[in-house]
Each structure stands twice: as C-alpha cells, then as structure tokens.
Amino acid sequence: MIVPHRKPCLEGRLNVEGNIEELKHAINDLMYSKKNISILPSGNAGIYVASNILYNIIDTSSSNCNVLVPDMGGWKGFMTYPKMFNFNIVELRTNYGIVDINTLDEEIKKNNIHALFLTSLAGYLAHQPLKEIKKICEENEVIFVEDISGGIGGDCGYGDMVVCSTGSPKIINCEYGGFIGISDKISEQLIEKNKINDLKNLLKTYKVPNIYGLMKEETIKAKKTYKKCVRFSNILKNEFENAYFKDNEGVCVFLEYNNPKEISKNINSVIKLDNGKSVITKCPIYERILKSGIVVEIKKMDVLNISEEDFYEVVSKLKELTL
Structure with missing residues (x-):
C-alpha cells in the first residue's frame, strides 16, 4: 500500500518568492501573541539563536544557571544548544511528555530555573496546557521558549520566544527553513543589556533564500x-x-x-x-x-x-x- 507523502502546496511551489512582511503577518495570525519574526534556515538555528538570547539577558556567571527541558517528547536541540552557552540542563518529570503544572512549579522553585524549553505538542502526540504553563513561567520570572513546529495551526505561540521548523514534514512544510519569534519583552531586555545589536548581527549570518511566498502559502494552509x-x-x-x-x-x-x-x-x-x-x-x-x-x-x-x-x-x- 502506497500512501502519498506531504509536499509543499501547489500555490507555494508556483510562487516560491514573496514579500517577507506578508509572511510575518501570516505567521503572527496563527499565534496567541504577536512576535518579532526572523526567518532562519532551520528550526535548530532557531533553538541556537534562542539560547544565545538567553545567554545575553541572563547572568550565566553562576554555576547554578539552569534551563528546564521535558524528560521526553521534546527536541534533541533542547539538550544541545543551551549547553553551548554554559547553561545546565535540568529534566522536568512529565506524564509521557505532558507537563503537570504542579510539578513544573515545584521544579522551577527547587532548581533555580531561568528558562523552559518545550514543544507545543508533546512528541507531536498531545497538546500541552500552554496557558497554564505560561502563567507559571510569568509568576516565577522564567523565560518560556516554545517550539511550535508541530502545533502551529492549532493553539500555540504562548512563549516569550517561539521557534519553528518549516522543513519536511512539518505543519508548515517548505522542505527547508524555519523562524524565531521574539516577544517585545525579550527585545526590551536585550536593549537594556545593550545586546540588541549583537542579535541583529547574529541574524545577519543566516542567509535564507527568498522562499517567503512558499512559506506564506504553507502558513495560510x-x-x-x-x-x-x-x-x-x-x-x-x-x-x-x-x-x-x-x-x-x-x-x-x-x-x-x-x-x-x-x-x-x-x-x-x-x-x-x-x-x-x-x-x-x-x-x-x-x-x-x-x-x-x-x-x-x-x-x-x-x-x-x-x-x-x-x-x-x-x-x-x-x-x-x-x-
């Protein structure tokens, strides 16, 4: 039995190039709160940039500088990229990937957590209680980094930063690319630390071909x-x-x-x-x-x-x- 695989939509393949501002508008239309969007070559690039941003706004001189990741149902980049910026990885006990709010609150308080990395859907299998997670993070001044690759099109976009892969086979299926979205709160913290230009210079190193039309059509669908x-x-x-x-x-x-x-x-x-x-x-x-x-x-x-x-x-x- 042969089953057809996901391909980029016909409209996108016919109109690969496009207007980046139209693309950003389409992406923000799918999220809980508006973000400042930057297009990247992959979702992993988004996790790396998010880790770099955390490094620039959090004091990492302490040996007890911790980020929280789920014990399953996450992405392997959660384990890799924060370590490159001197963060310690603490695993959050979950219910087969789904976050328990009480456990999250306890782990944050017990482990001096600075940031949480999480996917909107645990392992692509089940939706996370994102509103409650966002509330707990805000109450504890924890930065929430949300990978929306599997959840975009549904209820998503609660993170202070969002990252997304648009490679294959994702919901936005361009066979290449990704993006990062940064809240105004994070941008303001970068400005206060005089690090906003560092971020702009880092983003300039990621050259992405103009696939904004393809990405917009996939985003609309x-x-x-x-x-x-x-x-x-x-x-x-x-x-x-x-x-x-x-x-x-x-x-x-x-x-x-x-x-x-x-x-x-x-x-x-x-x-x-x-x-x-x-x-x-x-x-x-x-x-x-x-x-x-x-x-x-x-x-x-x-x-x-x-x-x-x-x-x-x-x-x-x-x-x-x-x-």
Missing part, C-alpha cells in the same frame, strides 16, 4: 493542515485500544506494543509513503515517547489530499498488520 492531522489522528485513536492520549489532540499517534521491532517490520513491508520512507517511528525515542511501541506519523501523510475513506483503508491495513 496551516490551520487546515493541523485540523486534518488531528482529525485523522482521532480516527486512528478510536480504532486502536492501545492508542495513547485519546482525550488530547495530536498530529501523530502512539500505539503501545511489547514487540515494536517486529510490528515495525510488518508495517514497513506493506505500507510505505510514495517517497519510499516509513510511515512509522519505532519507540522508545526521546523526540516522541519513552515507551515501547510505534508512532504512526500522520503529519508525514499528504492529509489535505487524502479522503477519510482512503484513510480508513490505511487504518484497516494497520490493524491487519498489528494483530
């Missing part, structure tokens, strides 16, 4: 893409008793199995994306969930051009292969 991914994910959750996060929305689905290697082999021998890549991720893996099983990568599928009837055929085949 992000709500529709996100909702379709969530819809298909919910169908899959309803059909499998071993699916997690049934009462939460995600753009991928985790199915628990004791033999994920065998299950993965069975599925990959029959179901493939039309670019030859797998439609599943074998777990445990930090970027999804540290639990034995598989993740069905709905976000990799060309959801806007797959009917529910066709998707039910995929679900039926998955059932056959996982018995």
Whole structure:
C-alpha cells in the first residue's frame, strides 16, 4: 500500500518568492501573541539563536544557571544548544511528555530555573496546557521558549520566544527553513543589556533564500493542515485500544506494543509513503515517547489530499498488520 507523502502546496511551489512582511503577518495570525519574526534556515538555528538570547539577558556567571527541558517528547536541540552557552540542563518529570503544572512549579522553585524549553505538542502526540504553563513561567520570572513546529495551526505561540521548523514534514512544510519569534519583552531586555545589536548581527549570518511566498502559502494552509492531522489522528485513536492520549489532540499517534521491532517490520513491508520512507517511528525515542511501541506519523501523510475513506483503508491495513 502506497500512501502519498506531504509536499509543499501547489500555490507555494508556483510562487516560491514573496514579500517577507506578508509572511510575518501570516505567521503572527496563527499565534496567541504577536512576535518579532526572523526567518532562519532551520528550526535548530532557531533553538541556537534562542539560547544565545538567553545567554545575553541572563547572568550565566553562576554555576547554578539552569534551563528546564521535558524528560521526553521534546527536541534533541533542547539538550544541545543551551549547553553551548554554559547553561545546565535540568529534566522536568512529565506524564509521557505532558507537563503537570504542579510539578513544573515545584521544579522551577527547587532548581533555580531561568528558562523552559518545550514543544507545543508533546512528541507531536498531545497538546500541552500552554496557558497554564505560561502563567507559571510569568509568576516565577522564567523565560518560556516554545517550539511550535508541530502545533502551529492549532493553539500555540504562548512563549516569550517561539521557534519553528518549516522543513519536511512539518505543519508548515517548505522542505527547508524555519523562524524565531521574539516577544517585545525579550527585545526590551536585550536593549537594556545593550545586546540588541549583537542579535541583529547574529541574524545577519543566516542567509535564507527568498522562499517567503512558499512559506506564506504553507502558513495560510496551516490551520487546515493541523485540523486534518488531528482529525485523522482521532480516527486512528478510536480504532486502536492501545492508542495513547485519546482525550488530547495530536498530529501523530502512539500505539503501545511489547514487540515494536517486529510490528515495525510488518508495517514497513506493506505500507510505505510514495517517497519510499516509513510511515512509522519505532519507540522508545526521546523526540516522541519513552515507551515501547510505534508512532504512526500522520503529519508525514499528504492529509489535505487524502479522503477519510482512503484513510480508513490505511487504518484497516494497520490493524491487519498489528494483530
């Protein structure tokens, strides 16, 4: 069975170049609060720039300068880039990636936390309680860095800084690129520290080709893409008793199995994306969930051009292969 993979939308492929201000306006329309947007070559570049900003506004001379990251369901860059700027990494205990607000408050107070790195969707599987997280961070003067790569198009954009990948296969799917968004509060802190020009000079080192038209068209479709991914994910959750996060929305689905290697082999021998890549991720893996099983990568599928009837055929085949 061949399943079509996510590709940049036709409108974007026909109008690759565009106006950056129009793109920024489209991005801000999808977020909880407006940010100052800078286009970058990748989401990882965004995490690096965010870490650099933290270094410039936080006193890192103390040996107890800590940033908090989730114990699963995050991005590997959360572990890598802050360390390059002398931050210590503290892992936040979660419920399979989902933040518990009381635990978050306790960990912040106990560990002298300066910043929190978190994805809008835990492992692309479940939505975080972002409003409550933002409130706890504000009360404790913790800078919230939110990776919205999997959540843009849904409820997202609460962070003091947001980072996003627009590579493949993300919700904004340009096969390249990303961006960082910075709140006015962060900009003001950089100005107070006389570091705003340092940021501007750093951003100048990232040369991005003019794909603003493509990125804008994908951004405009992000709500529709996100909702379709969530819809298909919910169908899959309803059909499998071993699916997690049934009462939460995600753009991928985790199915628990004791033999994920065998299950993965069975599925990959029959179901493939039309670019030859797998439609599943074998777990445990930090970027999804540290639990034995598989993740069905709905976000990799060309959801806007797959009917529910066709998707039910995929679900039926998955059932056959996982018995």
